[in-house]
Structure formats: structure tokens, C-alpha cells
Amino acid sequence: MSSSEFLIEAQSLTKKFGDFVAVDSIDFRIYRGECCGFLGPNGAGKTTTVKMIHCFWPLTSGKLTVAGLDVLDKPREIKNMIGVAPQENNLDPDFTVIHNLRVYARYFDIPKAEALKRAEEMLKFFQLEDKRNVIIDQLSGGMKRRLILARALINKPQILLLDEPTTGLDPQARHLVWDEIRSLKKSGVTIILTTHYMDEAAELCDRVLIMDNGKIIEEGTPEGLVKKHVGEEVLEVDYDEKVLKTLQEKFSDAGLEVVSDRIHVFTNKPHGVFAAFLEDFPSKGATIRAANLEDVFLKLTGRRLRE
Amino acid sequence: MNLSSRVASNFKLPKLTYRVWKVWRRNVDVFLKTYKVNFFPPLLEPILYLIAFGYGLGSSIGSIQNYAQFIAPGLVAISIMYGSFFECTYSSFVRMYYQKTFDAIITTPINVEEVIAGELLWGATRSLINSALVLAIVALFGLITSPLFLLVPLVAFLAGLMFSSIAMCFTAIAPNIDFFNYPSFLFITPMFLLSGTFFPITTLPSQVQIAAQAVLPLTHVVALMRGFILGSIESYLLLSFVWIIAVTAVFFVLSINLMKKRLIK
Numbered sequence: 001m002s003s004s005e006f007l008i009e010a011q012s013l014t015k016k017f018g019d020f021v022a023v024d025s026i027d028f029r030i031y032r033g034e035c036c037g038f039l040g041p042n043g044a045g046k047t048t049t050v051k052m053i054h055c056f057w058p059l060t061s062g063k064l065t066v067a068g069l070d071v072l073d074k075p076r077e078i079k080n081m082i083g084v085a086p087q088e089n090n091l092d093p094d095f096t097v098i099h100n101l102r103v104y105a106r107y108f109d110i111p112k113a114e115a116l117k118r119a120e121e122m123l124k125f126f127q128l129e130d131k132r133n134v135i136i137d138q139l140s141g142g143m144k145r146r147l148i149l150a151r152a153l154i155n156k157p158q159i160l161l162l163d164e165p166t167t168g169l170d171p172q173a174r175h176l177v178w179d180e181i182r183s184l185k186k187s188g189v190t191i192i193l194t195t196h197y198m199d200e201a202a203e204l205c206d207r208v209l210i211m212d213n214g215k216i217i218e219e220g221t222p223e224g225l226v227k228k229h230v231g232e233e234v235l236e237v238d239y240d241e242k243v244l245k246t247l248q249e250k251f252s253d254a255g256l257e258v259v260s261d262r263i264h265v266f267t268n269k270p271h272g273v274f275a276a277f278l279e280d281f282p283s284k285g286a287t288i289r290a291a292n293l294e295d296v297f298l299k300l301t302g303r304r305l306r307e
Numbered sequence: 308m309n310l311s312s313r314v315a316s317n318f319k320l321p322k323l324t325y326r327v328w329k330v331w332r333r334n335v336d337v338f339l340k341t342y343k344v345n346f347f348p349p350l351l352e353p354i355l356y357l358i359a360f361g362y363g364l365g366s367s368i369g370s371i372q373n374y375a376q377f378i379a380p381g382l383v384a385i386s387i388m389y390g391s392f393f394e395c396t397y398s399s400f401v402r403m404y405y406q407k408t409f410d411a412i413i414t415t416p417i418n419v420e421e422v423i424a425g426e427l428l429w430g431a432t433r434s435l436i437n438s439a440l441v442l443a444i445v446a447l448f449g450l451i452t453s454p455l456f457l458l459v460p461l462v463a464f465l466a467g468l469m470f471s472s473i474a475m476c477f478t479a480i481a482p483n484i485d486f487f488n489y490p491s492f493l494f495i496t497p498m499f500l501l502s503g504t505f506f507p508i509t510t511l512p513s514q515v516q517i518a519a520q521a522v523l524p525l526t527h528v529v530a531l532m533r534g535f536i537l538g539s540i541e542s543y544l545l546l547s548f549v550w551i552i553a554v555t556a557v558f559f560v561l562s563i564n565l566m567k568k569r570l571i572k
Contacts, residue, residue: 056413056414057571058571086407088410089407090408091411094337094341095336095337095340099336104415106329106332106333107412107415107417108415
């Protein structure tokens, strides 16, 4: 793989906070123009990894390069080519919408006229033109999120880091943000996003890395991972010992999981096996649905609550 | 890490560039947006003090004009101390902890050392602005007797940088915003009262006098203010000036290192 094809490369990347190992010797590459998702439960190390990429946390050991530059040597150059939309809202509450963008542009040495031009473009793209002179406190959660995205783009970054871009948004605002991320992807920006919404990852990412306890435990395309780990269809029925026995006999090679009072059956067999089964053995509360990334995620990281 | 290298790590010289001024400019922008609340309180306070102490208390202890004249430079010095100390404790803490403003700036090509240096310079600027306002009031009351008062803004900025740097050290170790009650009551209030502001420190017992000169920075600021505003230049003022420069240099570097350790892990 030639160096021009990947933008970010991590080798044995490790981050410790005291004795706690937040990121445990991970290796990954991010390719130019892709949208790559870091998935994982709370505390998996996603945000810490992102914060090392934009030179916020210094790494404990290993090597991390962005566009061939070492994060420890060239933080200013790297930060200049990255746009960051953090998880927490850190917009400047003392300023209006447009002033937030202008002050942020100044941090990047963007001349005033150019900054104003870009700010106007961003407001238009993110449909915030009407809010130009509004103080941050008066924006809705969705508008704040979009303004954070606009701010992350003010330096025309090659790489965009989105840390949980839609957490806490209502479905309308969420879909609007997704549309905007998709059109940014089309424009050629390389996007890294962290999320624990599996539908979001399946919707936006070309490739996902699943993290747990500081390690990358699986990677691949969303469809590829679903096929590999949970197959095409999932059968769910109400729990019943007799039904469970029958299922175990019928689908001896399939994955069976009992979740509270439901039985989940995953199989690699082609479409239709579950429908045929239900015709012979009508079961209470039976549903057949397409397997999804959430099934993969729960299978790999378990159902134990985190934090 | 052994003790000496741990101490040395707190005094590493920061690498600063012109980007410091971008942080300073951000704070100037906020200040100008809210100038009405920023200008009037600092104006009102010295007027009240001059009336209450200068004219009220002063008339019962001797010559009115003399006592008002005595406390006027003290009021200028106090405004220097308050301006930067409260800016770099409460206000910086709000920007760091609640607003995450520092985190947002560090994401750009500006580094954490430059953010803190910008905050310190802004604190010094607040001292300059506040003391200029108080100086104008003092002038209106006719209490300036020397053209050397023109040097006051220069000293105000330097002394402001000193108080900013000391304040930022408290911010670096503050677990929460209520923590600032400690330095406010145990450090700022004693200085307010015992630094030669309302009575000459020579009237204090000699041990207290020595302590005031050794550990209360305001003592030296008051001495310089009195020298410049009333035109009583004495050789010990040079010592006060050197004391301020030395303390400023030490705490400027220390506060940046302490803040860096707090923010970057």
C-alpha cells in the first residue's frame, strides 16, 4: 500500500492515564476519502484515539502519523489540516453565530475577508443563515451541532473528525446532519466518526472499526461484518423451553441467544429458512427481521452495561 | 521522577509565538461586547472609597485633603490587583471548565502554552484598563500632584501580569470554582488591608512590616503608585520594581506549566 493512499496510520498506538490503559496498542490505517467509523461502548477508547489524532492528548507509546507527519513533531501542521467537531458543545457563548466562526477562523490565521466569505458559505450550507446574529444560548441542540460542524470546516480541512455528531438530537435534526455529512463525503473530505448508534454507522461509514477495552476487536465494511457475524436474517420468538429445544435441534449450527424473555436466532443459511420453520412450528411472538450492525455489535461487545 | 526534575518540570520555558495575541484578541472581543458592565463598576468603587474614607474618615483623623491623597494611589493599586486576579481566577476558570473555550482553541494551530499566555496578558490588560479608570477619578478629585503619574499604566500592566500569573497558579490547582474563596480571603483581603493602602505600613509592628514586604505583592505596587502619583521618588522604589519583575517572571512560567499539566494528560 503506497503512502498516498492512506492519510492516517497508527502503529502500536497506546495511551495511558496513570495506570489506566485507555488505548491498548492498536494498529489502523485511514484511507484517503473514506468515511471510517470508530464504534464501541462507553470507555472503549474511541474519543481518546480521536484526541490523539488531532494532537490533543500526547500518545504514551507507539507511532501515529497524519499525512506522513508525526503527531509529536508537527502538531501545528496537522491541526491546520484537520477539522474537529467535539462531543461536548464548546462554542463560545459570548458570541453570536457569525462571530463564533470569525473568531475561530482567526485562530487559523485566515484573513478577515476570506474568513467572512467562508463563514457565509458555511451558514448557507448548514442552513443557519437566519441565525447569523443570534447568541449561542438561543440555538436549539441541532443548530448548535450544525454550527460546530460549520466551525470544524472553516479551515477547509482534509480530514474531519466527528465525535458522536448526533448524540442528543431529535430524528429530524439527526437526518439533516446525516445529509450534510454525506454531501461532505462526496466533496472528498476524509471523515472519521465515533458513534454508538449502529444505524448511524451503517448509514454513513464505508468501513467501521469496533473497539472494546482499548483494543480494536473487529474491522470491516458494515455489510461485511453483518454477513460474517450474524448472517442475513434474525428470528425472534418469545422464550419457551420447548421452542428453544426445537430451535436448537433445527438450527444446530446457528447462533442462539436468550435476551430477557426473547430468543434470538442468527443463521448463515439463505433467506426463507425461518419462514419455513414458522410454517411448521408457529411460535408465539415470532418476528423475522434483517440482521443489522447492532446485532454484530452486541454479539462482539456483550450486553453488559458499561460505566 | 525525582524531586528536582519534578520541580524543574514546573519551570520549563514555554515556546510562545504571535498566536498568543489571538487568544488575547478573543477576550478583547468579549470585553467590548459587554463594555457597559465592564466599565461602570470599576468607576463607582473608587468614588465610594474616596468619599467614605478620604472625606468621611479623613475628616475625623486630620487634614481631609491629605488623607484622600494618601489613599488615592492605594485605590489605583487595588484596582490593578482586582482587575487581573479576578480575571485569571473566576473568569479563566469559567472559560476553562464550564465553557471549554481552551479545549476549542487548542484544537486549532494554537498550543496550550499560548492559550495561557494570552489569558495572562489579557488579565494584565484588565488591570491596565481598570487602573486607568480609577486614575481618571483620582485626577477629577484633584489628587494627582506629579507628572510622573503618566508612568502608572506601564507599571499597571506589569503588576497586572504579576497578579494574573499568581492567580493562574490557583486556577491550575482549583478543584472547583468555590476554591477561589481561599485565595480571595486569605491572600487578597490581607493585601487590601495591610499593604500600605489605607495607612503607612511603617505603623505596623516591624515583623508584620517585613512580612508584608516579603510576601504581599501589593505592598510594592502601592509604593510605586504613591511614588508616581504624588511624586515622592525614593531609592527603595527601585527595589520594589525589581521585586515585581522577578516575581512576575517566576509565576508567569510556573502558571503556564501548571496549567499545561492540568489540561494535557
